[in-house]
Amino acid sequence: MTDKLAVKFAGVDFKNPLIPASGAFGYGREFEHFYPLSTLGGISVKGTTGTKRNGNLPPRIAETPSGMLNSVGLQNPGIDHFIKIELPNLKTKDTVIVANIAGSTADEYREIAEKLDKTDVDMIEVNISCPNVKAGGAAFGVTCEGASQITKIVRAATSKPVVMKLSPNVTNIAEIAKAVEAEGADAVSLINTLLGMRIDIKTRRPILHNNVGGLSGPAVFPVAVRMVWQVANAVKIPVCGMGGISTWQDAVEMMMAGASTFQIGAALFADPMTPVKIIEGLEKYVQDNKLNNLQEIVGTVKPW
């Protein structure tokens, strides 16, 4: 391990820029069977709501060309369980812990942020872009007003670094990014999943019981790169890029588009060892290119 991958992101020191994405990694317990969690730059934990949620009816997953749809619907044990049971365990793992939060109402976001403010969590990622719950989530993330409102509320509720997780299901994601920056967000992360649908042509039923769900995986990677590039050019706060990254080359591309950290989601399902492989690849990339630090490549795309 070299510190050439180290990055300070929104004021927090990460040993490397790789963060398993919320929803793909639970609270880390399952993946600890494969490698120590200290391998990772950070962990964005399963999206946590004010109270326990059961999630959507199954099926909750459908495979797509080079990707997948999911409609889990924020199944989670609630913020109190997270703080009491999961966070103390995670804090022993020598990696940055990012609490991912979601709410159905502005008050729910406030309440969760206030509770987390009193803990030793390192950072709060605010999900205003979950496509799988009817009330809230994405409803706030698809307008500048909604995104501003939630940013302002969370900002007032905590002194922890606040990362707003943006929805790609919007006309102009750069405008949303500027709106959350103006309300004091420390960083943005993008993209959440793209709303999609598959239908079983034999039964004429959607494969997902929720009818629609969020598309992720390599299929969305070019969309994510484009949006990260647009956002990185529109705001001064740092960007955490995600959407379909599955190799170290994808990570380099995402960073050249303007991301200083990045998240891995669906790729973990194809290969649970993906984070280890990407970190090894990035270490070699830094060496081969004689970089002092991987951050030197951030935003270095040379547009035509």
Add this chain to the structure above:
Amino acid sequence: MKYKQGNYLILSKKTLAKEIYDLTILCPEVAEVAKAGQFVNVKADGFMLRRPISICSIDKEKGTLRIIFEVRGEGTKVMSQLAEGGMIDIVAPLGGRAFKLDQYDTAVIIGGGIGNPPMLEVAKKFGEKGTVISGFRNAAAVILQEDFSATGAETILCTDDGSAGKKGFVTDALKEVLQTKKPDVIYACGPNVMLRRIVEIAKENDIPCQVSLEERMGCGVGACLVCACRTIRNGEEYYAHVCKDGPVFNAQEVIFDD
């Protein structure tokens, strides 16, 4: 316990019936810890998601696992092209809850269609004290009968159309068996309609019952929460996850949808 992800040698490949393949894999580190009812998550080249396949048989001495799968779609079709002498990429052994076998002496072991393979490892434990009921669509789909007989179990074969064994469903055969004996436990794997009826019969006869469920999976290890199934836990409805909370469930905790 640690999960393993690795490429393992395929020692043998057989075709058991139309579109049903039987692989024996050399993976001592997995065989060492695998239990009846657990599964392996198989990489199909070119596909995003792995395919969960139940473990049919475990040979700890030889360090091998046997898995049997049916071609259901494009992914399993790619898997069917895996060759003897080649490698298979699996994550294993998965499944937080295997079949609980130790506290029972006699058992009725039921498999429906491609739900039969995981029952072989169960049957091996009970030997002559097991009764295996296998159901298939027709004679052409029948698999594993010699293997089940070799365990010493009494075997009852049923087909929907009567082209092999008895004509009828495994549930008919189960009711018949229960007229003459009361096993300590019933184990079952197969389509949900079948499991649901077996669970009812087990309840009527006051016999403990364990069922192995199937659901579309993502990570296979319990992190992504997609493979939800409705259960009752502590008196409340809870969406458990087949990969981590199962795939084996106690019959009374599962809510079967209409």
